[in-house]
Amino acid sequence: MASKPEKRVASSVFITLAPPRRDVAVAEEVRQAVCEARRGRPWEAPAPMKTPEAGLAGRPSPWTTPGRAAATVPAAPM
Incomplete structure (x- = not known):
């Protein structure tokens, strides 16, 4: 008795275990x-370049008005 030919499915999924390269050399090339x-x-x-070290340290929040601190919550009476 003749058996049917085996069907094979090729997968195009590649799994990499190495983290993405984000060192200075790659940034310089870009x-x-x-x-x-x-x-x-x-x-x-030229578009302004943002360095990863800069972060949001010196940037004011767009939700607060300039010269005014965020509103504080009054303490609950005891």
Whole structure:
């Protein structure tokens, strides 16, 4: 008795165990590529680059008015 041929399904899922490369060398390569791409378009201003160290340390919150601290909750009477 002839058996049916075996069906095989190929998977295109690749699992990587290495974390993504985010070192300085990769950032420099990207920055250089952006600069080279923008040289041909002098009418555009260069986009500001944000460094990972900068974070939100010196940035005021858009939800508070300038010169005014966030509202404090009054203490409950005892």
